Amino acid sequence: MSAAAKTRPTDLAATFEDDRYSWTRRRSVRRAGVVGEAVLVGALALAALAAGHGLLGSGVFAVVWVVGLVLFIPLHSVVNLGVRGLHDRRETTLDEVQRTQRDRSTAATHWPRLLLSLLAVLVAVQTATSTDGAGGASGGTAAFSVGFVLWFASWLTSTWHLAWTLPEED
Amino acid sequence: MPKTDDDAVHHRIAVLRAERGASRRDLAEAVGVHPQTIGYLERGEYSPSLVLALKIARYFDLPVEAVFSLDPLPTLSSEVYGRTAR
Numbered sequence: 001m002s003a004a005a006k007t008r009p010t011d012l013a014a015t016f017e018d019d020r021y022s023w024t025r026r027r028s029v030r031r032a033g034v035v036g037e038a039v040l041v042g043a044l045a046l047a048a049l050a051a052g053h054g055l056l057g058s059g060v061f062a063v064v065w066v067v068g069l070v071l072f073i074p075l076h077s078v079v080n081l082g083v084r085g086l087h088d089r090r091e092t093t094l095d096e097v098q099r100t101q102r103d104r105s106t107a108a109t110h111w112p113r114l115l116l117s118l119l120a121v122l123v124a125v126q127t128a129t130s131t132d133g134a135g136g137a138s139g140g141t142a143a144f145s146v147g148f149v150l151w152f153a154s155w156l157t158s159t160w161h162l163a164w165t166l167p168e169e170d
Numbered sequence: 171m172p173k174t175d176d177d178a179v180h181h182r183i184a185v186l187r188a189e190r191g192a193s194r195r196d197l198a199e200a201v202g203v204h205p206q207t208i209g210y211l212e213r214g215e216y217s218p219s220l221v222l223a224l225k226i227a228r229y230f231d232l233p234v235e236a237v238f239s240l241d242p243l244p245t246l247s248s249e250v251y252g253r254t255a256r
Contacts, residue, residue: 017204095203097216167215169206 013093016085022169024081030163033079037156040075044068045149052142065145076156083162105162116154123147179217180239183208185246186230201225 015021023029044065051061080087086094086102094102127143187197194212198205201222210216218226218238227234 095207096219096222097207097210098204100216167210170209 010090010093012085013089016081016089021081024078025084025169026082027166027168030079030082030166033075033082034160034163036075037072037079037160040068040072041149041153041156045146048142048145048149052139052146058141061142079159079163083159083166086162087159101162101166105158105165109157109161112157113154116150116157120147120150120154123150177217178214179223180241180243181211182237182243183226184212186232186237190230197226197229200229 024033047056047061047064047068050056051058056064084098086098087106091099123143124147127140127147183197187194194205194208198208202225203222207216211218223234223238227237230237
């Protein structure tokens with residue numbers, strides 16, 4: 001592979017570097033995005049718990065989840081653009097500072113990610129082995145949803161850390 | 171980011187860039203990093219790798235010790251006129 005081909009940015013990297021999205025890289029926008037995602041993920045978990053305890057009908061629960069997951073797409077796009085997609089881009093499109101920033105966030109969130117993943121596995125095991133969960137089938141769906149949210153949050157933590165801690169650009 | 175003041179690498183990147191009329195983007199493209207990385211270096215928020223320091227020194231056609239130092243570098247006025255900042 002030639003040097004030029006090796007360093008040519010991918011379409012994904014070019015999107016993350018596009019100046020049209022420079023507003024997403026302001027620290028205030030990044031942090032607002034992280035808070036928004038955390039609230040959204042928390043709301044999904046609460047909805048699942050409420051459904052598991054029979055406080056939320058299955059129809060309402062389904063609507064809340066579909067709306068929440070659809071809302072997550074633009075919200076996460078903003079957060080990911082704000083951190084220039086450091087977790088998603090090909091290694092060769094990152095320079096040494098960007099790699100350091102990405103690796104620092106991955107290392108800083110190691111234990112929270114492990115804890116959330118472990119909780120997700122525990123919920124999954126509990127769901128799989130439970131024969132009479134609260135609310136029967138809907139209780140199983142709710143437990144599965146809580147497990148999914150925990151796993152989802154574990155996947156997001158390093159991006160949240162990155163978005164929260166990256167210095168202001170100039 | 172340097173862990174302590176002892177880890178800080180002092181440099182003349184901004185002065186040399188101004189002297190040569192080079193933008194951050196010019197320097198970044200020449201040494202193969204993101205323009206924001208030059209900003210992080212200039213603000214002392216990141217200490218460069220040896221490879222990057224050598225590339226930057228080569229861009230300015232200077233020995234690496236003329237651009238980077240573990241000790242604070244003398245100011246231009248003290249170097250040229252022997253005056254120190256008040």
